[in-house]
Amino acid sequence: MSKLGRLTLVLGALALASAARAADPTIAFEKYQLANGLTVILSPDHRLPQVAVNVWYHVGAANQAPGRSGFAHLFEHMMFSGSKHVQPSPFKVLETIGGSANGSTSFDRTNYYEVVPSNELAAAIWLESDRLGFLLDTLDAKKLQVQRDVVSNERRQSYENRPYGLTFLHVCDLLYPSPHPYYQCIIGSVPEIQAASVDDVKGFFREFYGPQNASLAIVGDFDPAQARALVEQYFGPIPAGPAVKRPSVPQPMLTSVVRETLEDPVAEVPRLDLVWNGPVMYAEDEAAGDVLAVVLAGSDASRLTRSMVHASRVAASVSAGSQAIGLGGWFQVTAVANGGRKAGDLLAPVQAAIDELKKDGPTAAEVERAKRQFIAARVRGVERIGSRADQLNKYQTYLGDPGWLAQDLARYRAVTPAAVQAFARKYLADDRRIELTTLPKAKVTK
């Protein structure tokens, strides 16, 4: 490691994870705004001769029009198809200078990021500003057709041809029926992906891709004064777009037990998913939901691991997660059947564990263990400059405060057994949930 600096961030937070008291951790950063509304976050760290440039746009699947599932993600692909001065694609430029890059689309946001050698910061700023300022200049039907096909292939590879990939999409369809924008879980349906037009892309770009709807984080080995000058030069002249109206679609609430069976052509083992409506992101009880997931099925010492994987062995694996997202999330428990056991064997033990947690709550030791896991994972997650930039932008985009890490950790530290019990009682209703069984599709015989 070239320049030894010590990251106070990780020190403080992890000390907290193991002991119990220490000062709140912080990531040093400065934040300002350009006249056009672009939020800029600068956080130098000279340990490696590299710099991460990371842009979040506050637009995701939530902003899609009815009948256009998958569109926000398809649009993300178009951002890698070249802009007026960056040809044929940003990848080509970045690979020439030894940078790495990618982007991702989520329910509520889209991000674009690269890590480049520190003397190439200007190149990263140039190409990010070019696709914000000049994307439409070179956009045409041919480029769009290629990416419609690439995204359709992504769906085939990551969902259709992957065991339980269709289960994930079906959960979204049951939770968020069309025309809800979360319908088909970000990736979208192939007919709707293929229906996207050049005008759709142009309209979406003009509506959501303006500096006023973006946050740029630069983390790593750079000089802040120089970075400010470059950001002003390249991003400053890009005009602000219209104010973006946040989507406000009511969360469709489950009102009964939805019992369904799905046949998956590429699955080999039965699986059961129980799904409930969950909180929105950063809701007061979000952290309690995360801790509940770990206590229930999210660790090697969790309750369902004990009862279903170790004791009765009806399951080969169990997992649970709370997905708190902008328009209302979900809580999910998954159990994969073990050694010829039936999907029908899985429901009762999951139900028993939930009943117990609702009745008595978790133990203090379980909650402490889960909190430690969560806090340590959160902090290990920002060891790399790229993920630190992402975290700063996440807090900025959703909460308006890049420095929210300390509060984020604090809300996990504050979770009590009673809060976890309350979450289970509030959300995990026996009479309002999805019970989705996935079975291997009967084999085609020739």
Place this chain on the structure above:
Amino acid sequence: MTRTLALAAALLSAACASAPPKPAAPPVAAAPATPPAPVAPPVLETPDAPFRAQKPAAAPGEPRFEAPVPKVAALKNGARLLVVENRAVPLVAIEIVLRAGVDQEPAGKGGLAGFTADMLTEGTARRPALEYAASVEDLAARLSATADLETTRLRLNCLTETLPEALDLLAEALLTPAFHADDVERVRGIRLTGLQQKKASPPALAADEAARIVYGEKHPRGRPAGGTPESIKAITRADLKAFHDDYYDPGSALVSVAGDVGAAEVKALLDQKLAAWKSKRKAEPKRPAYPKLAARSVTLVDKPGASQSQVWVVGELFPANHPDRIPMAVLNNVLGGLFGSRLNLNLRETKGYSYGVRSTLRLESDRGWLAAAGGLQAKFTAESVTEFEKELAGMATGELREGELQRAKEALIRGLPTTLETNDAVAGSIASVASLGLPLDWFAKLPDRIAKVTEADVARVGKAWVRPARMPVIVVGPRAEVEAKLKALELGPLTVK
């Protein structure tokens, strides 16, 4: 937590969270459930300027990356200790490499190395399985064990301040796994379910076929990864204990440490915690020779109804310490190591057949191979195979296009710091370098060695090693849809599995 609640409310209903100036946004009326059709916003143009016309020049001065070079010592029990001190974060990563991989598995016991590794964290002489798991989690540590072709690896990541306690847990797993019969049966069941699941994974099936062809089906590495249901059922508790006793040997082990601890300090701790670990030097089992890949064949594994086919084309290379590996790595970046490589640009960005096609070098201590692989739309399987063949033939000529050499080299040189950013990555990479018999200053010397690669070097290794007519083709896809067209390509004998 009222603040969180307020923020969440603002998130849901604020008109514009980032409009300047930005006070804490008061809630505004929620939009109706079905929003009215948006009015087309005015089109605003960014004024063009000459400075945007091309990529800005790099800032003066070359960024200097001091790649990690480990300090070397030996533990009292004979294990090699490699330490990269890094005080940046209060974390320590340790990777222990044991010469106990698939190579050491006896015939009929495929999966034994991985099964044994699984058992390390499933109960020890001191703690039952669940108590052991809780102890690791109580330290907020991560501890796992896996086996690969040549080695078993134990990985620990913990806070500096918990290092002594975490090493106690590591030592328990390494030295005193209990192999309780009940836990063995539980883990066996999970492994059998895993093998059943594997049947649904086209990339795993393609990888098994590739291994069978490259290593030969009599060689342990040529057998299905993770074993077969029969071999997993045949493994006894005595087999697991014997594998552990025979091959978890400090005499051939490496202990790679990276992070917030000095070499002397960690050596003293390891000598203390691993004092009971003694070398027995069990002889290695004899293994059959690898086959030569002399002619192209086509293997089709039927996945009825699949919307994608996995296509793999594999070729024989050389062991990891071969001098051609550096120019070959450059060649691979031209062929398929990068997003902008030929295979991906052709099959993803031009043809639209795939979400991504890659090629990788798989270099081991005594054998190496090249694999070009991806998932392709089933209806374009044969067309895709033709493009694979075309791109491989192009590499075999050794001719490069403008910019390709520089891009391939820069990606390797300048991407290096990112691959060595975390303690886990440093401990693992140094462990691999040492395990493959490469010099320990490998990463420090690597940039200069890559920089020296010329177009002539790439052409030479292209001609010497990329020989499409000797590269077997593996397709895992819907036979009914792909077989006739594949046959018509006349690439070689076609076997359906």
